Amino acid sequence: GSESSSEPASTAEPGKYQTLQVTKEDGVYKIMLNRPSKKNAINYEMYEEWGQALNEAAQDKDVVLAVVTGAGDLYCSGNDLGNFANVQPSDITAMAKKGGDILEKFVNAFIDFPKPLIGLINGPAVGVSVTVLGLFDVVYATDKATFHTPFSALGQSPEGCSSYTFPKMMGTAKATELLLFNKKITAVEACERNLVTEVFPDGTFKSETEARVKEYAKLPKISLQKSKNLSRDAERQKLYEI
Amino acid sequence: GSESSSEPASTAEPGKYQTLQVTKEDGVYKIMLNRPSKKNAINYEMYEEWGQALNEAAQDKDVVLAVVTGAGDLYCSGNDLGNFANVQPSDITAMAKKGGDILEKFVNAFIDFPKPLIGLINGPAVGVSVTVLGLFDVVYATDKATFHTPFSALGQSPEGCSSYTFPKMMGTAKATELLLFNKKITAVEACERNLVTEVFPDGTFKSETEARVKEYAKLPKISLQKSKNLSRDAERQKLYEI
Amino acid sequence: GSESSSEPASTAEPGKYQTLQVTKEDGVYKIMLNRPSKKNAINYEMYEEWGQALNEAAQDKDVVLAVVTGAGDLYCSGNDLGNFANVQPSDITAMAKKGGDILEKFVNAFIDFPKPLIGLINGPAVGVSVTVLGLFDVVYATDKATFHTPFSALGQSPEGCSSYTFPKMMGTAKATELLLFNKKITAVEACERNLVTEVFPDGTFKSETEARVKEYAKLPKISLQKSKNLSRDAERQKLYEI
Numbered sequence: 025g026s027e028s029s030s031e032p033a034s035t036a037e038p039g040k041y042q043t044l045q046v047t048k049e050d051g052v053y054k055i056m057l058n059r060p061s062k063k064n065a066i067n068y069e070m071y072e073e074w075g076q077a078l079n080e081a082a083q084d085k086d087v088v089l090a091v092v093t094g095a096g097d098l099y100c101s102g103n104d105l106g107n108f109a110n111v112q113p114s115d116i117t118a119m120a121k122k123g124g125d126i127l128e129k130f131v132n133a134f135i136d137f138p139k140p141l142i143g144l145i146n147g148p149a150v151g152v153s154v155t156v157l158g159l160f161d162v163v164y165a166t167d168k169a170t171f172h173t174p175f176s177a178l179g180q181s182p183e184g185c186s187s188y189t190f191p192k193m194m195g196t197a198k199a200t201e202l203l204l205f206n207k208k209i210t211a212v213e214a215c216e217r218n219l220v221t222e223v224f225p226d227g228t229f230k231s232e233t234e235a236r237v238k239e240y241a242k243l244p245k246i247s248l249q250k251s252k253n254l255s256r257d258a259e260r261q262k263l264y265e266i
Numbered sequence: 267g268s269e270s271s272s273e274p275a276s277t278a279e280p281g282k283y284q285t286l287q288v289t290k291e292d293g294v295y296k297i298m299l300n301r302p303s304k305k306n307a308i309n310y311e312m313y314e315e316w317g318q319a320l321n322e323a324a325q326d327k328d329v330v331l332a333v334v335t336g337a338g339d340l341y342c343s344g345n346d347l348g349n350f351a352n353v354q355p356s357d358i359t360a361m362a363k364k365g366g367d368i369l370e371k372f373v374n375a376f377i378d379f380p381k382p383l384i385g386l387i388n389g390p391a392v393g394v395s396v397t398v399l400g401l402f403d404v405v406y407a408t409d410k411a412t413f414h415t416p417f418s419a420l421g422q423s424p425e426g427c428s429s430y431t432f433p434k435m436m437g438t439a440k441a442t443e444l445l446l447f448n449k450k451i452t453a454v455e456a457c458e459r460n461l462v463t464e465v466f467p468d469g470t471f472k473s474e475t476e477a478r479v480k481e482y483a484k485l486p487k488i489s490l491q492k493s494k495n496l497s498r499d500a501e502r503q504k505l506y507e508i
Numbered sequence: 509g510s511e512s513s514s515e516p517a518s519t520a521e522p523g524k525y526q527t528l529q530v531t532k533e534d535g536v537y538k539i540m541l542n543r544p545s546k547k548n549a550i551n552y553e554m555y556e557e558w559g560q561a562l563n564e565a566a567q568d569k570d571v572v573l574a575v576v577t578g579a580g581d582l583y584c585s586g587n588d589l590g591n592f593a594n595v596q597p598s599d600i601t602a603m604a605k606k607g608g609d610i611l612e613k614f615v616n617a618f619i620d621f622p623k624p625l626i627g628l629i630n631g632p633a634v635g636v637s638v639t640v641l642g643l644f645d646v647v648y649a650t651d652k653a654t655f656h657t658p659f660s661a662l663g664q665s666p667e668g669c670s671s672y673t674f675p676k677m678m679g680t681a682k683a684t685e686l687l688l689f690n691k692k693i694t695a696v697e698a699c700e701r702n703l704v705t706e707v708f709p710d711g712t713f714k715s716e717t718e719a720r721v722k723e724y725a726k727l728p729k730i731s732l733q734k735s736k737n738l739s740r741d742a743e744r745q746k747l748y749e750i
Binding site: 382399400402403404405431434435436460461462463464478482485486488489490492493494496497500 | 659660661663664665666671672675676678679680681682683684685687688689690746749750
């Protein structure tokens, strides 16, 4: 009956992921960032697991497309600053290298993902969780979402290919405010800047976007994959180099 | 008198084209898709003739710019499915090759067109007639126009360089909805996504756009051509490769 | 007191520039186009001095970012037609070469500028002063500003890398109207087309944008420079070639 659509999807391998809740149903592979008590901040384990889950979705023949969302009222608060805590001065170089390697592997999982990747941004998004959105294929957001990339305030530089994808989608004049000058924008502003595909009222966000994703997953898998890669192949080399 | 502007331009060589009505007047080469009983669907003959007409306009020294529009209330319903009808199983490979060759020749005529190319989208546009708009220089649309590229629903992939031009003009997040997920958009939405330059009320569409085209055709021909090719030269190689 | 912020910054080397007023204060290097009686038109001397000032700002270790604005009610009326006056027919070739060399040196100073470059567009902007805005990082405009690039009307071609930057930021369909068909747009239209970052009411334009620039200049200099060049490095070669 009509209730079947509201039943939760079953987790294929319970306990496989510590920081994510991963489900698979009707061709949709859903990754939910699942550290709500830490505002879904990305610690080393989540970087690894998120990339691993994407690779799993890429290889699974039953998966038509993948979706990423956050548990609770936030999407993701960005890099977990705990990643940098308790580092001894003598370990800084080694830790910077480790962090760089983990990040590169994480970003490459997005660059290489061969199927449609859809972001369902259920609340505020910060840092690297925003910058990698430029590597998604569709981004739907609740009107309560905000987007913030405060890299230069922390003495850092933008990541996740955003120095390439953001100017491409919104022009340099608008990308610079975000990536250099730490401007926080609303979901509507993010949509005007082509970072977000469409904004939904928070009350119907979940039901409306789930219905769309369900429809998309019924389309011919091979055709979707071929179409996505027509675009991606042309710029994959450029994305690796950034 | 003032009535002269509403007189129809004379067809240079009547009967030269079966699927198009082609006219030339005051530097404007006008291509009207002319199979209204078939919703201006593009059969093999129209692919050939449309490309041939563009080449003719390119070489004609009196032509400053070219315009494309549709006869009747529709712009174009896309590929004529009759192109695929009555094919014997043994002929599928040969026919797919023939179709691919015809399409490549057709798209190259747009890539190589050296003068300003203006689309006057007089009604709904579908399929390859939408995707090649990314190779036009200006696109004016009536507010009754819609834009639809249902490739993946048909198990096909986008064509006409749209996997490159669409993400470039509107960002990947908005291009994917059109090219992968078959979203149909209005003229206003197409304008917000930079596929359309400006939208006009249907009642004044024809007169307003004709007046603009007439003005543009008075500009220095060499200067227009040089300016267009400053942009096109930089990406022609990339367009060929897609 | 609160009045200190409205005191003029002191000119570092008075008399160094004839066509510009250049000031330096709290990490902000400010270039004011200063030929108000000539509508801030760019004569040969201003081309040279503007490029020289950018190079000075690039090398000065105390400078975090640079700002460009115009003296009076106009931003800049473009190339000073006096540059072409009183040329003897026998000198046309030599003068065209001189003009080309000066322009190339001028545009390269923008391409190579390694720090954030902010345009404060205080009124109408014309010609090359508009096209080089595609090489700025942020562009704030008063709502009294307009943007006009009437190249083809003068039998010229677009300059300042605009044949690359304009289609990239607003799509070809909208760039062509400006660069080929001489359309003049308002500040709001320029913002919709991603040429302008944000539009301010004329009455508060100066105070609001100065406050923002002041804040930006407090951000970590190295981080800003690194972030800007992540984007610029990837396309510098392409910009040189145009």
